[in-house]
Amino acid sequence: MPNLLQPCADGPARKPDYVRRKVVAAVEFDARGRHCAIQPIDHSGLYGFKTMAVPRPLRLPGHRSSPNFLCDLSRIALGLKPVGERLSHDPDLAAFAAFRDLHLTILRGANDTVVAAFLRFIEGWDPLKARSLADLNPLRDGLLVFRFQYDSGFVHERHAVRVLWRKHLAMGAPQGAPQAPTMVGTEAEAPTNWPFTWSPEARRLSS
Numbered sequence: 001m002p003n004l005l006q007p008c009a010d011g012p013a014r015k016p017d018y019v020r021r022k023v024v025a026a027v028e029f030d031a032r033g034r035h036c037a038i039q040p041i042d043h044s045g046l047y048g049f050k051t052m053a054v055p056r057p058l059r060l061p062g063h064r065s066s067p068n069f070l071c072d073l074s075r076i077a078l079g080l081k082p083v084g085e086r087l088s089h090d091p092d093l094a095a096f097a098a099f100r101d102l103h104l105t106i107l108r109g110a111n112d113t114v115v116a117a118f119l120r121f122i123e124g125w126d127p128l129k130a131r132s133l134a135d136l137n138p139l140r141d142g143l144l145v146f147r148f149q150y151d152s153g154f155v156h157e158r159h160a161v162r163v164l165w166r167k168h169l170a171m172g173a174p175q176g177a178p179q180a181p182t183m184v185g186t187e188a189e190a191p192t193n194w195p196f197t198w199s200p201e202a203r204r205l206s207s
Helices: 093-107 113-124 127-132 159-172 200-206
Strands: 018-023 025-029 035-040 050-055 080-083 086-091 143-148
Touching: 018 143, 025 113, 050 143, 086 127, 093 113, 093 127, 093 159, 113 143
Parallel strands: 025 143
Antiparallel strands: 018 050, 025 035, 080 086
16 A cells, blocks of 8 residues: 555645545445445544544535545535434435535546445435434444445545546646645645536535
């Protein structure tokens, strides 16, 4: 596994594509894109949370419903709003629609069977039906990542995903734009505004 926190060698001010963040659980899916389980991440890390290298945040501070790539809060990645330390079955349809559209935009066309299964998962996921999934009940709100059933690694670590993520960042960064300081090892959210295509459904739900 390469060092995901190492920035690309295309300039001294280049920010890393991945940063360390505290992750609560992994959403697992099978080859047909069906939900299998939500597995808590080993909480033996700092302050009881596991930190791992994940795609750096896209969300602007104060924009709570805009999605991040392959690592986001439960209310965005699954469309389920938190109530205290538990998940509510009151769905956040607009937030999930934006999350789904971002990933369909970045990952569509990837030559990777796990990525294809993940896209089937998010296309088929329905927050309105999630209340029937017993494994959601003990899950605290927090950052989720995604994992193919029986894989030891995570979707965001796959080579095809890293290539497409890097391409997406490169396309969104204006030429000559000033770069913020590198934020390796923090949870700071990068002040970036990368474009992606919102579906008519996402626009309608967010209006």
